[in-house]
Amino acid sequence: MSTTNTLDRTSGVGLGIAMTWFSLLVLIPLSAVVFTAAGGGWDLFWRTVTGEQTAAAIRLTVGQAALVTVxxxxxxxxIAWVLVRDHFRGKALLEVLIDIPFALPTIVAGLVLLALYGKDSPLGIDVANQRSAVFLAFLFVTLPFVVRMVQPTLAELDKEVEEAAASLGASRVTTFRRVILPSIVPAITAGAALSFARGVSEYGSLVLLSGNLPFRTEVTSVRILSSIENNNLAGAAATATVLLVISLAVIVLLDVLQRRVSGRG
Amino acid sequence: MAETRTVARTGVRRTPTTYVLRFVVAAYLFLLVAWPVSLVVVHTFEDGFTSLEGILSDPDVVTALWLTVRVAVIAVVINTVFGVGMSLLLVRQEFPGKRLLSALIDLPLSVSPIVVGLALVLVYGGRNGWLGPTLESAGFRVIFSTPGIVMATAFVALPLVIREVVPVLHEIGTEQEQAARSLGASSAQTFRRITLPAIKWAVVYGVVLSLARSLGEFGAVKVVSGNVLGQTRTATLMVEEKYLNFDQQGAYATAFLLAMVSVACIVIVAIIRPKEERR
Structure with a gap:
């Protein structure tokens, strides 16, 4: 009992080393962003993030990320439903396809999308340098999140409850809405939160695809990068803080959801 | 009447809806993932092997590929050691602030790569970073150099091993470990003989995912590396550079190499997964 409740010496040292590394790598640098943003005072912060071009970038990013999340x-x-409930040849291939956007380098993802939806598109669809390019890139990189959150929950659902509902006269739609949906809503929400956070923070896949046109296709990450390149670190930090707040909000939401889900189980 | 119909419907697995849904999902994944990805392969091999041979005989590309591999391996080793240690601490120990830490660990997954780069520059930048000037006067350069690239890469892939190992540690419980300890095994022996074999596949899975993520990091590396040809230009930066310089063939061929590795990682994981569940 005592070993799980108090830290012995080895674990204490281990925790010390792990925390030092985590602080040097993640916590101190991220606080540096917030401190640098705060260093210029509230006025400067507010002027930066409400500046015409930055505000347009934030609006575009949040808007497209929200749309993609829907x-x-x-x-x-x-997709999760089909992968769990349906059985057919080639299903294993679809499983692999779902994970590709997660593993593919983002710059390669941009190039890949450009090959089908760019200037020389075999389909005749050219989204390059359009707003729809941002939507398409977000859609590609966020594909796995909802699927991978919902899939295990759906697989664990008790089929007997559905059969009971059906035998009591519930239609398929009613069974889905009243029996299945309530139990997968936390998983859907968690996946949606991750997908939104990923969309908002996306950079690599847009570089070649969207053209980064100010007021049209420039997303927040690109805006931050151009501030960095112009040596305006305070401005970059101010805009970055907006993104960090969104990331933190998502983390908090996920934590609350996870506690609710495990509390129920 | 409604009753018999629905029973019949749920009894029979396949209704027209099943096929419609199956078709919609397959078409969506084909248009969004399969077709675009396959086009990169097509473009790479348009002239046979010439464009692949072209980039592999270009010393700048080879240097970039080596840098990427080296950085990825170092970052994966760091993240594996850190990840396994941190998972053990989070699951097996109690300490104040554990819940906060466990939530913060996931943060790197949702932070923009550009913000990651900016954060590292603000602390380790040679001119006016918090720690950078001190480190640089001690002869240790982080930003615009390999350590910075390693840190950026380790940052973005940080939670991947932990996310795989933590659930498995929860699942296996502590009974066997406690039995080993009560029979006189040291904590190192218990870890090596009991815990490690149990979490082996989760660690492998995490390592493969981290490797794929590390080889492909672009945004964070772009900010911290300075993108110096032959020194700090990684493979992903090479893809962008080649494309923007109208060397489409070179860009597609380099992208093909990177995509191959990441698809290989996914396939390996897909093969490992069922094995792990059988155990």
Whole structure:
């Protein structure tokens, strides 16, 4: 009992080393962003993030990420449903396809999308340098999140409850809405939060695809990078703080959700 | 009547809806992932092996590939040691602030790579970073040099091993470990003989995912590396550079190499996964 409740010496040293590394790598640098943003005072911060071009970038990023998240909630749940409940040849291939956007380097993802939806598109669809390029890139990189959150929950669902609902006269739609949906909503929300956070912070896949046109296709990350390149670190930090606040909000939401899910189980 | 119909429907697995849903999902994944990715392969081999041979005989590309591999391996080793240690601490120990730490560990997954780069520059930048000037006067350069690239890469892939190992540690419980300890095994022996074999596949899975993520990091590396040809230009930066310089063939060929590795990682994981569940 005592070994799990108090730190012995080895664990204490281990925790010390791990925390030092984690602080040097993650905590101190991220605080540096917030401190640098705060260093110029509230006025400067507010002027930076409400400046025309930055505000336009933030609006575009948040708007497209939200839109993509809505699509992911629907398509992700549908994909998870098919992967769990349906059986057919080639299903293993679809499983691999879902994970590709997660593993593919983002710059390669941009190039890949450009090959089908760019200037020389075999489909005749050219989204390069358009707003829809941002949407497409977000859609690609966020594909796995909702699917991978919903899939295990769906697989664990007790089929007997559905059969009971059906035998009591519930239609398929009613069974889905009243029996299945309530138990997968936390998983869908968690996937949606991750997908939104990923969309908002996306950079690499847009570099070649969106053209980074100010007021049209320039996303927040690109805006921050151009501030860095112009040696305006305070401005970059101010805009970066907005993104960090969004990331933190997502982390908090996920933590609350996870506690609720495990509390129920 | 409604009753018999629905029972019949749930009894029979396949209804027209099943096929519609199956088709929608397959078409969506084909248009979004399969077709675009396969086009990169097509573009790479348009002239046979010439464009692949071209980039592999270009010393700048080879240097970039080596730098990427070296950085990825170092970052993966760091993250594996840190990840396994941190998972053990988070699952097996109690300490104040544990819940906060466990939530913060996931933060790198949702931070923009550009913000990661900016954060590291603000602390380790040679001119006006918090620690940079001190480190640089001691002869240790971080930003615009390999250590910075390693840190940026380790940052973005940090939670991947932990996310795989923590659930498995929860699942296996402490009974066997406690039995080993009560029979006189040291904590090192218990870890090596009991805990490690149990979490082996989770660690492998985490390592493969981290490797894929590390080889492909772009944004954070772009900010901290300075992108110096032959010195700090990684493979992903090479893809961008080649594309922007109208060397489409070179860009596609380099992208193909990177995509191959990441797809290989995914396939390895897909093969390992069921094995792990059988155990």
């Amino acid at each position: 699509v992911n909630v629907v398509m992700g749940t549908l």
